[in-house]
Amino acid sequence: MDSTLPRVAADTALYAEVLDWIHTEAELLDDLREREWLETMVSRDVTYAVPLRQTVERARGRGFSPDTFHLLETYGSLDSRVTRNETPYAWAEDPPSRIRHFVTNVRVRQSGDPDIVAVKSNLLLHRTRQDQSLPQLLSAERHDELRREDGRLMLLRRDVLLDLTVIRTHNLAIFF
Amino acid sequence: MTSHTDSSAKLLDAVTEGAEKGVIPASIFGDPDLYRQELRNVFGRCWVFLAHESEIPAKGDYVLRKIGEDNFIVVRDDEGEINVLFDACRHRGVQVCRSDSGNTSHFRCPYHGWTYNTKGNLVGAPLWRNAFGGMSKENNGLASAAKVASYQGLVFGTLDQSAPPLKEYLGGMAWYLDLVFGLNEHGVEVLGPPQRFVIDANWKSGAENFSGDDYHLGTLHRSVWEIGAFPVPFHENMMGYHIQASPGHSLSFSMAQDANEPGPNYFGFPDELAQSFNTTNISADQLEVARRSRVFVGNVFPNFSMLALPMTEDGSNHPPVGILTLRTWQPHGPGQVEVWNWFAGYKNLTPEQKDRAYRAGLGTFSMGGAFEVDDTEPWITVSRNGASTAAELLDFQLNYEMGKPGVGISKPVKEWPGPGRVQWTRYEEGVQRNMYGFYAEMMRSAPGQWPSLVFPEDAAADKEHRA
Numbered sequence: 001m002d003s004t005l006p007r008v009a010a011d012t013a014l015y016a017e018v019l020d021w022i023h024t025e026a027e028l029l030d031d032l033r034e035r036e037w038l039e040t041m042v043s044r045d046v047t048y049a050v051p052l053r054q055t056v057e058r059a060r061g062r063g064f065s066p067d068t069f070h071l072l073e074t075y076g077s078l079d080s081r082v083t084r085n086e087t088p089y090a091w092a093e094d095p096p097s098r099i100r101h102f103v104t105n106v107r108v109r110q111s112g113d114p115d116i117v118a119v120k121s122n123l124l125l126h127r128t129r130q131d132q133s134l135p136q137l138l139s140a141e142r143h144d145e146l147r148r149e150d151g152r153l154m155l156l157r158r159d160v161l162l163d164l165t166v167i168r169t170h171n172l173a174i175f176f
Numbered sequence: 177m178t179s180h181t182d183s184s185a186k187l188l189d190a191v192t193e194g195a196e197k198g199v200i201p202a203s204i205f206g207d208p209d210l211y212r213q214e215l216r217n218v219f220g221r222c223w224v225f226l227a228h229e230s231e232i233p234a235k236g237d238y239v240l241r242k243i244g245e246d247n248f249i250v251v252r253d254d255e256g257e258i259n260v261l262f263d264a265c266r267h268r269g270v271q272v273c274r275s276d277s278g279n280t281s282h283f284r285c286p287y288h289g290w291t292y293n294t295k296g297n298l299v300g301a302p303l304w305r306n307a308f309g310g311m312s313k314e315n316n317g318l319a320s321a322a323k324v325a326s327y328q329g330l331v332f333g334t335l336d337q338s339a340p341p342l343k344e345y346l347g348g349m350a351w352y353l354d355l356v357f358g359l360n361e362h363g364v365e366v367l368g369p370p371q372r373f374v375i376d377a378n379w380k381s382g383a384e385n386f387s388g389d390d391y392h393l394g395t396l397h398r399s400v401w402e403i404g405a406f407p408v409p410f411h412e413n414m415m416g417y418h419i420q421a422s423p424g425h426s427l428s429f430s431m432a433q434d435a436n437e438p439g440p441n442y443f444g445f446p447d448e449l450a451q452s453f454n455t456t457n458i459s460a461d462q463l464e465v466a467r468r469s470r471v472f473v474g475n476v477f478p479n480f481s482m483l484a485l486p487m488t489e490d491g492s493n494h495p496p497v498g499i500l501t502l503r504t505w506q507p508h509g510p511g512q513v514e515v516w517n518w519f520a521g522y523k524n525l526t527p528e529q530k531d532r533a534y535r536a537g538l539g540t541f542s543m544g545g546a547f548e549v550d551d552t553e554p555w556i557t558v559s560r561n562g563a564s565t566a567a568e569l570l571d572f573q574l575n576y577e578m579g580k581p582g583v584g585i586s587k588p589v590k591e592w593p594g595p596g597r598v599q600w601t602r603y604e605e606g607v608q609r610n611m612y613g614f615y616a617e618m619m620r621s622a623p624g625q626w627p628s629l630v631f632p633e634d635a636a637a638d639k640e641h642r643a
Contacts, residue, residue: 057274060278063276068368070544076490077489080403080405080489080491080539083402084399084400084403087403090399090550091396091553091554092550092553093549166374167373167374169543170552170556171552172542172549173544173549
């Protein structure tokens with residue numbers, strides 16, 4: 001997100017709307033209401049990416065690859081994932097792991113397009129499976145763009161910038 | 177101590193005996209003593225895959241890779257040669273490579289500043305004359321892998337000076353690598369750096385699966401047919417060949433019985449690409465086998481796997497297209513494996529075709545992919561049960577009998593243009609029995625000694641041929 005874009009203050013209606021959107025999304029994903037999330041919160045034009053990260057020297061930046069990913073999704077492929085999880089053979093997440101999205105540090109900026117807001121947030125994803133007592137934790141910064149479509153904010157773009165190079169979880173059959 | 181060694185030796189005896197009969201002790205997936213022996217006798221001796229040449233095209237390009245659990249710098253030097261250097265300073269053993277990949281002329285230790293060139297030679301240290309004047313720089317370079325070699329762009333290294341040449345180690349497998357990577361004069365390149373993920377499983381589960389476990393698709397991966405990710409129905413996909421290319425290395429082709437069935441051909445690679453395939457680097461027989469193949473999956477012992485097949489991440493918008501994934505199963509303790517996953521494609525694919533193949537591969541065969549997300553699920557419990565006291569006390573044996581004489585419909589094939597032991601239909605676990613038979617021999621071989629790298633019947637035929 002371009003940090004020169006005008007910041008939307010926390011005491012505005014727009015900020016409150018974005019925050020409410022984030023909380024609603026987290027609830028749907030935590031409750032495994034993935035179909036509802038896809039159909040009511042995700043734009044048909046969505047790009048959803050989790051770029052690959054490498055350890056590099058400070059001078060070379062943060063190490064995110066511009067063209068290699070852990071996930072690179074469109075609406076069609078997200079729909080494919082949701083559909084897969086609805087089959088009785090999606091062993092990876094059946095029984096499902098228990099997931100909690102903790103979203104903080106929400107920063108909202110206006111974009112050049114009046115219908116689009118740019119949102120940065122920090123994500124801590126807490127996950128356990130079966131009788132695991134120690135959680136898997138995935139920490140990331142999310143860079144989102146939300147577009148107003150027929151009056152509702154919809155997810156147009158999400159980049160999930162993980163704080164990891166080697167991912168220690170049994171699969172990524174989850175939504176960030 | 178003695179009892180531990182005894183238990184490993186007993187396990188290995190059981191593997192050797194069981195690899196013939198089709199029973200493998202579950203404890204090999206969790207025994208810690210066996211694991212330590214694997215690091216030394218398997219990963220410390222075999223040729224292991226490190227990188228693809230296209231990852232380090234320019235002088236000074238390097239990637240940080242693993243042999244067993246240990247870090248090695250794979251670097252192209254000023255003369256264009258690839259060196260594999262142990263990432264440990266000669267002075268105090270400190271890591272000298274600080275990034276996963278990059279380009280450099282030197283590696284400098286952060287501790288006292290010993291500095292090495294891309295051949296691993298020591299070139300200097302701060303205030304050299306005061307500190308080390310009179311001392312030779314020779315013999316104070318970084319340690320290197322004992323041998324380094326490439327085949328079809330695939331870079332391998334071994335820590336064992338007594339290892340046979342790579343081509344000899346690959347044995348019959350080389351013929352099959354040719355027809356995946358050498359279909360035209362352009363060859364293959366990786367599509368970006370590898371994904372890395374750690375799961376609580378034993379490395380052998382991945383290796384045996386890619387040696388040719390096609391039967392699991394019908395149950396574990398049933399969901400992918402429901403979403404239209406893969407075009408060949410389960411039953412039809414079980415038709416094809418299981419091949420023990422040479423001791424340790426196994427592979428599998430999905431292929432219709434009718435040579436002229438409509439396809440997919442060439443692992444589902446685009447037709448425009450297929451038109452560029454030719455016999456410049458391979459034989460007409462190899463080209464024909466590739467043409468007829470819907471799926472290729474294989475494992476170079478111990479831990480380098482490949483898979484080529486038609487896939488789509490979004491069946492409603494994109495038809496399946498041939499993807500190619502390369503991966504290593506890096507050991508990380510008896511109950512943990514780090515999976516490295518590369519996508520690759522022919523260099524003469526168009527940018528659009530590369531993008532399509534990359535997306536299709538990522539959406540299916542990666543840690544978030546529709547196929548692969550399910551694979552980790554069983555492997556986690558294989559290793560948990562393998563480490564269990566129950567498996568040890570009950571002498572719990574796993575069944576690897578599919579396709580043995582009298583078991584199922586798979587039959588040996590006599591007429592086949594390539595090397596190895598060949599079975600028709602993929603209802604067969606000889607490919608795994610081959611991996612474990614060689615594994616046990618490798619584990620038992622004394623330093624400097626190597627198990628046979630050819631099957632007895634091939635050795636006899638070769639002798640006859642020469643006579």
